[in-house]
Amino acid sequence: MIGSKIGKIKIIKENLFRPRQKMHVVTKVSDDKRTIIEIDNRKAMDVYQEELGYTDATIEEGVFRNPLNLVVGNENYIAAIFSFNKDRSISTFKNIMKNDLICFTDIEEDFKGFIENNIRGATQKETVEGIFSINCILRYLFFDNIKYTSSYSELLHKCANGNHFGIIGDGEQYIEQHINQSMVCAIFTKNR
Template sequence: MQTFVGSSLSKDAKAAVAEATKGLTKPNMILFFSNYDMLKDITGELKAAFPDVPTIGTCGISYYDKQAGDNKLVVVGFGSDAKVKVGVLRFLSTAPLYDIMGLKDAIKEVAPGDKDTICLEFCTNDEERLVTTMNVVLSHAKTALVGGTVFGVSEGKKALVAVNGELYEDACCFAVIKNTTGKIRTYSENIYRLSAHSKRHIATKVNIQTKELVQMDNKPAADVYANELGVSKSQIVDNVLENPLGRILGDEVFICSQYGMGANGSLINYKRFNENDTVSILKLQDYQEVNDETRNKIKNENPKISFVLSINCIYRHMLFEQKNHLGDFMNDMGSLGKHVGVVGGGEQYKTQHVNQTMVCAVFE
């Protein structure tokens, strides 16, 4: 697929758009990431410069050209061999089905083929509800969902997504993208796994609204976690980079990051548990080895890579910074080919909202 990538560190929106899009001509779609405080102006300038081009974007830390930061604008242009339809799903917290016909029409117009189409999205909130809603349409079209939760919002401000020059809160921006000259394959990477001695627990009491795991095996969740790992309850939240919780569904493990503890010994997470879910405490693996496995799989399955778009969880980003691994990670991802990444506050992959995961789309 034909793709263009440009960037700018300019703090002036007009100059940043001019620099980042220099050489970009007649794109079929634009994807962008910018600093939150510049998001409104960047959205307007891109609309002015490319008034008829479908565009989605948001704020956040981006990875490009072996650099990570939230102080720059990154623009991705998709060429003439991309068949694209963009849209927005509003009212995620109250009526996520409100705009579902827009997604249905987008799928119909793009007409997905065999492993050549994805639905890329970025959302502000209510991820589980969003994933369920979108898969009402995507599952029938056999189109994989790849996305992230907006991260990098200025303190006290609301998360926003941009679609065709307009900003939305309580919403999801999406792009149904078909590669007419090759495949688009999707991948997820989990550097936390069950150990050989991992215990399995049952979520016996939950609060879905607050994403609290209240009890495991009829005992306060914090007590079960602390006793199993031999840590104090005050250490549980800070221990998330080493030992997050996992929701077990069959042979699959989905990470649920704990970020708070309730007064009753509950654990508050970024992904919800349902009652009777199987829960385990996961263990950090050799992340370099896992990274190598992921890249080798991507290389083996995609002999002609033209572009890689990744969404890396903020907790992985923090871990890699602490371990001085972030530079190696970006260099390794760049070895696959042209690569742009963004840091998410959560990730969406196929039928699940997940935490502490990398998801990516690989374009032939």
């Protein structure tokens, strides 16, 4: 629990993925609800590969570029892929239940511009005192792999007027949902 005695706290979540139109129903899961065995009564990996065009040799690329999206009402929550399994199931970092509605995602083509517009849009009309951010480890690893970590950190530092503190987590909580491959941040402002 965080609070502010001098202003407001704005909580935002950000993910770099846009849901695809086609919806799927999870029809079979493991007992621990971390492995999707079937989607639409078919092997989960077969459905994933068919829609996204991956082969067995290229499917690992999907971990960073095409995570699963859990649809809850009008909200979207990313479920990161832990592994693609020999039995053609997909293990995730987030619990997925039988009958959950999911879709696959695509990474924003200009995700760097998307990030900049999102954070600037959330801070531009405010007198920002600081930002506390939590980035998923998979998001950090993706940024690190493409050499974007420093630029991203500089952007948050600038938008926070020099008062940014960020940590890396292995899953974030937003309202009542556990999410992956996302950023959740608290923007502290003087404005009431």
